[in-house]
Amino acid sequence: MKQPHVFIILIGxxxxxxxxxxxxxxxxxxxxxTSVVSDPLPSxxxxxxxxxxxxxxxxxxxxxxxxxxPAEERIATFDNxxxxxxxQPMYFEVVYSLEATTKIAQKTPALLRKPELKALASGDMKTxxxxxxxxxxxxxxxxxxxxxIDEFNKSATAWLDTARHKRFNRKYEELxxxxxxxxxxxxxxxQFKTYIVSGxxxxxxRTFSDEAYDIPPEQVVGTLFKxxxxxxxxAYNVVLKPEVFHLDDNVGKPIAIYQFIGxxxxxxxxxSDGDLQMxxxxxxxTRPNLSLILHxxxxxxxxxxxxxxxxxxxxxxxxxxxxxxxVIVDMKEDFGKVFSYE
Amino acid sequence: MKQPHVFIILIGxxxxxxxxxxxxxxxxxxxxxTSVVSDPLPSxxxxxxxxxxxxxxxxxxxxxxxxxxPAEERIATFDNxxxxxxxQPMYFEVVYSLEATTKIAQKTPALLRKPELKALASGDMKTxxxxxxxxxxxxxxxxxxxxxIDEFNKSATAWLDTARHKRFNRKYEELxxxxxxxxxxxxxxxQFKTYIVSGxxxxxxRTFSDEAYDIPPEQVVGTLFKxxxxxxxxAYNVVLKPEVFHLDDNVGKPIAIYQFIGxxxxxxxxxSDGDLQMxxxxxxxTRPNLSLILHxxxxxxxxxxxxxxxxxxxxxxxxxxxxxxxVIVDMKEDFGKVFSYE
Numbered sequence: 013m014k015q016p017h018v019f020i021i022l023i024g025x026x027x028x029x030x031x032x033x034x035x036x037x038x039x040x041x042x043x044x045x046t047s048v049v050s051d052p053l054p055s056x057x058x059x060x061x062x063x064x065x066x067x068x069x070x071x072x073x074x075x076x077x078x079x080x081x082p083a084e085e086r087i088a089t090f091d092n093x094x095x096x097x098x099x100q101p102m103y104f105e106v107v108y109s110l111e112a113t114t115k116i117a118q119k120t121p122a123l124l125r126k127p128e129l130k131a132l133a134s135g136d137m138k139t140x141x142x143x144x145x146x147x148x149x150x151x152x153x154x155x156x157x158x159x160x161i162d163e164f165n166k167s168a169t170a171w172l173d174t175a176r177h178k179r180f181n182r183k184y185e186e187l188x189x190x191x192x193x194x195x196x197x198x199x200x201x202x203q204f205k206t207y208i209v210s211g212x213x214x215x216x217x218r219t220f221s222d223e224a225y226d227i228p229p230e231q232v233v234g235t236l237f238k239x240x241x242x243x244x245x246x247a248y249n250v251v252l253k254p255e256v257f258h259l260d261d262n263v264g265k266p267i268a269i270y271q272f273i274g275x276x277x278x279x280x281x282x283x284s285d286g287d288l289q290m291x292x293x294x295x296x297x298t299r300p301n302l303s304l305i306l307h308x309x310x311x312x313x314x315x316x317x318x319x320x321x322x323x324x325x326x327x328x329x330x331x332x333x334x335x336x337x338x339v340i341v342d343m344k345e346d347f348g349k350v351f352s353y354e
Numbered sequence: 355m356k357q358p359h360v361f362i363i364l365i366g367x368x369x370x371x372x373x374x375x376x377x378x379x380x381x382x383x384x385x386x387x388t389s390v391v392s393d394p395l396p397s398x399x400x401x402x403x404x405x406x407x408x409x410x411x412x413x414x415x416x417x418x419x420x421x422x423x424p425a426e427e428r429i430a431t432f433d434n435x436x437x438x439x440x441x442q443p444m445y446f447e448v449v450y451s452l453e454a455t456t457k458i459a460q461k462t463p464a465l466l467r468k469p470e471l472k473a474l475a476s477g478d479m480k481t482x483x484x485x486x487x488x489x490x491x492x493x494x495x496x497x498x499x500x501x502x503i504d505e506f507n508k509s510a511t512a513w514l515d516t517a518r519h520k521r522f523n524r525k526y527e528e529l530x531x532x533x534x535x536x537x538x539x540x541x542x543x544x545q546f547k548t549y550i551v552s553g554x555x556x557x558x559x560r561t562f563s564d565e566a567y568d569i570p571p572e573q574v575v576g577t578l579f580k581x582x583x584x585x586x587x588x589a590y591n592v593v594l595k596p597e598v599f600h601l602d603d604n605v606g607k608p609i610a611i612y613q614f615i616g617x618x619x620x621x622x623x624x625x626s627d628g629d630l631q632m633x634x635x636x637x638x639x640t641r642p643n644l645s646l647i648l649h650x651x652x653x654x655x656x657x658x659x660x661x662x663x664x665x666x667x668x669x670x671x672x673x674x675x676x677x678x679x680x681v682i683v684d685m686k687e688d689f690g691k692v693f694s695y696e
Binding site: 084087161214230236239249250257263267270271272273274295 | 426429503557564570571591592599605608612615616617635
């Protein structure tokens with residue numbers, strides 16, 4: 013980067029002198045090596061969907077345009093599971109939790125007294141699964157709480173570095189959607205502030221969001237456990253308890269955006285009924301706004317599922333999105349590539 | 355700004371290519387018009403305190419220095435009442451709440467059935483104050499909840515635009531501390547991300563934090579009420595309920611920083627025992643860190659209070675800060691100016 017003024021002319025002065033979020037070296041390099049005519053979304057097919065996204069971003073960022081939105085109000089919120097990365101056949105965080113809790117239970121006699129955890133520890137998944145959602149939530153809580161953040165991070169990071177998705181035989185971080193990562197970057201280059209607003213836990217997502225999406229920990233809003241502030245000698249720690257403080261799904265999403273971010277998004281992107289209220293709320297922003305749904309239609313390259321799926325059920329939101337003219341992204345038609353390794 | 359490359363050379367390349375927070379035009383102009391030798395903290399006296407702050411910022415931002423901290427980890431958290439603006443003789447937000455609730459109660463028969471609210475509505479403060487903290491919290495809840503955010507913002511903003519502090523005969527926003535506003539700006543120019551972490555409500559602080567401190571809504575962490583997502587015809591709203599969701603004081607501060615920001619600060623600044631746990635937690639960051647306390651010692655220009663004060667009590671934190679070598683800012687000695695109108 014020897015001629016920074018050339019870079020500035022390329023991407024416009026505004027990015028320097030307004031609110032700007034983390035513009036990483038990668039993004040800077042991208043903005044630098046491309047020109048006005050280059051394609052900011054190369055992994056998207058040339059469909060109407062892509063054009064709608066580009067038109068929206070162009071309109072809200074063009075001063076003088078009737079749809080112009082000041083940079084500081086360009087808040088964009090993205091669901092994570094099924095929107096930024098794959099969520100089938102099971103949420104990846106749940107896969108992690110079951111594996112981590114298996115190991116914890118194996119060496120914790122008190123936990124082995126519970127039949128469902130004893131089954132989990134011995135690999136008897138059939139018995140464990142009979143405990144249903146309750147058992148899964150219990151495993152998630154055990155794997156996320158009663159330990160320092162360093163211990164949690166170490167465990168989750170080690171898992172992400174080694175575990176592999178059975179069908180794709182890839183590490184989970186490789187299963188982020190390339191077109192979505194491009195979209196996040198395109199928005200940031202246009203001075204959007206990009207947030208994850210996920211039903212998954214903030215703690216888990218923060219272990220990889222910076223690397224996977226260039227989204228820093230402070231822009232991750234997820235499900236939260238209650239915390240305790242502990243002191244041991246002169247060491248102070250925040251340690252989480254196995255009690256949910258905030259469930260970031262359905263109505264929890266707009267409520268958390270209001271409480272933690274304090275601004276209504278102008279762009280929201282989800283893929284399931286759990287995102288419906290975030291999309292509804294965004295669609296009532298008095299500023300120009302865009303609500304988008306990723307519709308999983310590609311059983312060859314990824315998965316095809318919607319109204320009847322147990323994971324990532326998309327029924328009410330699809331009906332409402334179609335009715336209201338939200339952008340329904342058809343993975344099969346609109347994604348040129350799905351994963352970056354393709 | 356006709357020669358942006360000159361600006362870049364002045365403030366260094368790094369600010370462009372790393373995580374950068376809102377760098378406002380004001381800050382840019384400041385960085386542009388000043389040179390390396392100019393004073394980033396002109397309203398601070400030339401004391402050891404000022405030098406400690408400048409040394410810390412210089413060390414953590416100088417690459418190659420053993421205390422260097424990467425830009426993305428430069429999180430700074432500031433208490434608001436008594437740290438960024440005056441809090442005497444009563445928290446300004448409480449003054450607002452009592453006035454707003456008086457008006458609401460006067461036109462709401464159901465509320466007038468409660469003796470303490472009837473007293474408040476009729477201006478009988480003596481009777482109202484007998485209800486103690488419970489009555490005050492009730493008034494805060496009534497003035498903050500059961501209305502849309504637009505209605506709340508309109509009411510709070512109108513009050514801030516007109517109400518005056520009795521002793522100083524100034525609008526409350528004029529009672530922000532000039533040296534602290536300079537410090538916030540100095541930190542941001544050095545790529546710190548500045549947050550407010552306050553016992554006051556996020557909603558109230560967000561109505562003025564951008565204007566007063568250049569801190570946007572999404573960097574305000576405060577006390578939160580529970581939320582409801584409501585639908586009326588095709589209008590969707592988040593409406594708060596009169597139930598506390600998160601009390602952002604004492605242990606609530608480090609817990610909220612952990613949950614909402616997800617990083618441990620390297621700098622924290624408070625003024626009362628309510629900030630103690632935030633300062634303790636920050637002081638155990640494995641990165642170089644600085645904990646600071648504003649000690650109100652100036653009865654002439656502001657107020658002098660500490661160990662026995664009802665509002666802003668500074669007792670345990672003062673003892674611990676002195677013992678641990680935290681920076682105790684002495685308002686009388688260290689502040690050249692207190693308010694910007696001086």
